[in-house]
Amino acid sequence: MSMMADTQLTSQGLKDQAEGLFRRKKMMAFALPALVLIYLTYAFFAFDVPALIAKADPENGRTLVRDSYSYKTHVTRDNQSAEVEIAIEGERKGEYAPGTSPDWVELGETTVITLPAGGIVTFGPEEISYDIPGYGLVTARPGNDGANATFPTDELPEWINASKNRVAITTDEGRLTITRRKSELFRYSMGWELFFFTLDSPYHGMGVGEVLSRAVSGEAGEILDDFWNNAMWRHGDVAWALFETVLMAFLGTFGAAIVALPLAFMAARNFSPFVVIRQVTRRLFDFFRGVDALIWTIVLARAFGPGPLTGALAILVTDTGSVGKMFSEALENVDGKQIEGLQSVGAKPVQRYRFGVIPQVTPVLLSQILYFFESNTRSATIIGAITGGGIGLLLTQAMITQKDWEEVSYYIILVILLVFTMDWFSGWLRRKLITGDEGGH
Template identity: 60%
Template sequence: MTTIELDTTKLRADRLFQRKRLVGFAIPAVILAYLTYIFFAFDLPGLAGRANMDNAVTLVSDSWSHKVHVTRDNRSGEISYAVEGERKGRYPEGARPAWVTGDEVITIDLGGDHIVRYLPENRTEIEIPNFPLIEVRAEGRSLVTNLPDDLPGWISASNRRIGITTPEGRITLTGARTEVFNYFPGWELFWFTLDSPYHGQSLSKILFGERVDPARPNISGAMSDWWNNAMWRHKDVAWAIGETILMAFLGTMGAAIIALPLGFLAAKRFSPIMLLRAATRRLFDFVRGVDALIWTVVLARAFGPGPLTGALAILITDTGTFGKIFSEALENVDQKQIEGVSSTGAKPLQRYRFGVIPQLVPVLLAQILYFLESNTRSATIIGAITGGGIGLMLTQAIQTQKDWEEVAYYIVLIIAMVMFMDWLSGWLRGKLIGRKD
């Protein structure tokens, strides 16, 4: 190799290195520039102002705890006890939590030496350690208190409404009523509501003990009370999850059934007419491009909200996707196997059955099963739009903005459902194709 050749090679190598280095820096630089643009386009600096951290705190703390309301109606003087303040969580007549005592003077022990007393004539006394005794009296629509003007951050007060937040619980007072919220960890009433005789019974007593409710055998009675739990609505939740899976199943399988014959029409090898082929392909592109969102919107007008609409939206969108995949798989079918079959004198239909289908089935099944899993997630979202399944229950629970423990429950169930479908599709794939991924 002469010196000149060596020099040119070296020069070329240098230039190559330079270009590589440039690209190596350019890609991160472009990404960074794009992220900077997004930073301002999405108004991330303003996000801190819009974000509501109180909401986040309520969400997190409510998702694993529950509160019991002790409410005094200042007009009738009636006192009610209810879990989450809901009618279906109300304590039966004559029953009340153990941390409430007294008849004339109702004493509520929030724990940690925080004590609230409901006195006659709509008076309230609140004892908080390291703070002077708070006395409040409701007069008509306004409140009279001994609170000083200079208040700590955990008390908000006006002459109409007082709110006190302590680590042990929350107290709100208005002219119309006085409410104390006592917080406890756990999902209360998850198994049985307070009106069920099985509430508070131990598992062994329900399974092996004497009849709690003389009219019913323990196990079936407990099952039915749990199933019809008004607070957690286990029956509705189970139906909703069933609906969501049903949407995914009907949509995926229906799409596969429709797409298979259409796939033959779109494949060059099996469909000699160019016009028909092109038309089928454009149809696939069209239904895929319109997307599940628009199909859902359009179909909901015709069929109304419900699982069928969601199933059809998935069906139509996936017909396009499956059609495309199937026709591509059909084009890639190995000719040798078909020739082998036709050399035995097989008719066209037999050629398809024994030459094409066996090659196709593993590809199709793998795709169908993969979509079954991914459509379970889509069905959750579509359910939220069209109104069906667990997606709807989740959106409703979030929109009411108070049942965060239910939101947490639904989220856990949704994740479990998707993971189950993932496992199921993997298991079926292993069984049907005989190959585990």
């Protein structure tokens, strides 16, 4: 009876334990999602997300997306002198020569602009008009007393913004803005205009076949020069900026590896018997990697001024901490038997490190260095925007102007291609250096 009672008590105890464990797990299963939901609710109101949504302007978003894959031709009339200028993106380096225009603009005493959907804009000697399909004729007589616009309806649609001194009409065809001093039409067209040759190049407007024929006929140098020194797209400057970005990543990453390797021996438990030296070195690593690279960039920019070298130093300082920590951990995991074998044949400490330690950790170190190099290629884009170097600087300048978003798209595509290339290159190099495999297997 006593044994049965003990068995029953034991079974009851195990059952109570199991039920208690189940209750705790059940509470955790409900409590954790509830805590996450509470936090997300708090964050939703703490960051005032409803106000951000209310302020959001979908039209600005659509304009930005449209600008990324299209370009604007500006047809501008000086309302005082009646002179008309036509320029791609409104830039002098994309300006049509006097008396020339695209085929949808007819110059004359009255300039007639035919838009893709059938709308017609006229810049007359005194009157500006826009015949909008499905709406009617809008006219304006700009002068010192205002835009003086008249509309076919009393109630204006939302795509017309009109006041006494300014009228803005935005349709899918383009945008017409009329003020007292200037009338300007933006016409959107698909593509990246003048990407290869600017308007003043003799090769502008030629087909691919004709350009190749000219190149084969001995004009390859001139064609390449016109493309490389394109004033609108600055291909030569962009290529140099990409080189600066890779150079910042290279100098920063491999400089950090050179600095971190000897320090890693001082931080490794099995190579540095002095606790004080180990702790000081490890705290130094923590300090370097505990401060973000962007902060180091700002600090070093104050000390050394802007430039790619400052960006490389910022990467070097940050990666010295991260790489040094990983190097020291790799050193602590080396096989001591090889070192003991070298010691038994009379090898000196430097020789033991060179032939007993370095060969063991080299695959890990190279793999990590190449990974950091690949990662820092992306980071160098952001760092370059702060230090004034690399593709990051061009990307920031294009974003600040907020007019040539096709250039932003161009730079972003180049950065993505650069990252793809560095990913492939680092993978190939790892296989070649570590395993001796040059293929993809």
